[in-house]
Amino acid sequence: MFMFHPIGYVRSPYSETAQVPRGPGTQHQAEGVLEIAPELEEGLNDIEGFSHLFVIWVFDRSEGYALTGVPPTDDRPHGVFATRSPYRPNPIGLTVVEVLGREGRNVRVRGLDMLNGTPILDIKPYMSAIPAEKLRLGWFAEAEARRAKS
Amino acid sequence: MFMFHPIGYVRSPYSETAQVPRGPGTQHQAEGVLEIAPELEEGLNDIEGFSHLFVIWVFDRSEGYALTGVPPTDDRPHGVFATRSPYRPNPIGLTVVEVLGREGRNVRVRGLDMLNGTPILDIKPYMSAIPAEKLRLGWFAEAEARRAKS
Numbered sequence: 001m002f003m004f005h006p007i008g009y010v011r012s013p014y015s016e017t018a019q020v021p022r023g024p025g026t027q028h029q030a031e032g033v034l035e036i037a038p039e040l041e042e043g044l045n046d047i048e049g050f051s052h053l054f055v056i057w058v059f060d061r062s063e064g065y066a067l068t069g070v071p072p073t074d075d076r077p078h079g080v081f082a083t084r085s086p087y088r089p090n091p092i093g094l095t096v097v098e099v100l101g102r103e104g105r106n107v108r109v110r111g112l113d114m115l116n117g118t119p120i121l122d123i124k125p126y127m128s129a130i131p132a133e134k135l136r137l138g139w140f141a142e143a144e145a146r147r148a149k150s
Numbered sequence: 151m152f153m154f155h156p157i158g159y160v161r162s163p164y165s166e167t168a169q170v171p172r173g174p175g176t177q178h179q180a181e182g183v184l185e186i187a188p189e190l191e192e193g194l195n196d197i198e199g200f201s202h203l204f205v206i207w208v209f210d211r212s213e214g215y216a217l218t219g220v221p222p223t224d225d226r227p228h229g230v231f232a233t234r235s236p237y238r239p240n241p242i243g244l245t246v247v248e249v250l251g252r253e254g255r256n257v258r259v260r261g262l263d264m265l266n267g268t269p270i271l272d273i274k275p276y277m278s279a280i281p282a283e284k285l286r287l288g289w290f291a292e293a294e295a296r297r298a299k300s
Binding site: 045068081089119125 | 154156186193197201204208210215231235236240242246255272273276277278279282288290291
């Protein structure tokens, strides 16, 4: 068993799950702040040089998990590890955000899909991407193809 | 405080940190297996349709943390959240792997940089990438430019 303390919290415009855009074609453009604990501020040095960051966080308002679920982008069930469902064995979220700027321990970002007050576990620089032409998107691509036909 | 149980373990060719390639130009090509707990196997359904996965894991053999450190790809110090250092306030790792196949609860993958026996916390599908031309890489790009000049 592993225990983690939040390194900070997300300041987001969303106070309830229903406000977070989801489903086909969703683009996350919400802006907000990653507010890091004062004693960890030094750990943010040079972070503003990166255009994008990975934020690892906790679905702290999600309870329990289901090994199979129907995601909002499909009408068929898939295994939880093949989806971004909040109902996971470990309720950990991962979001790529764009860096807008940093003031001390506050990192301003765009692309939030977390609720206000979400605990942050870690932040990492986004250093390389898999080229789009090398990505296979499994059920997600199939669901998009079915939607395009209908 | 948040507590997480491993969902499984990494089977990797690396048994010691010194064996994991690091430093400028490193490409992770190591193959191995994400071995998921039998009771969670159903959660892997349809995962083999994705070409790439995010693996969230624990640096279980790293002790303590430093808010600033010199990464193997540079000769200057940077904040821990702007690096992939194992010495993090929460020792959580994130690796993108390529899916080679799945047999039951074993997902064969390429691109491991974890040690054998590393606890896995979560697996998520890699669904979209930031286009390379939109990425700014801060200290990492500067270190690469200095190396190219020298």
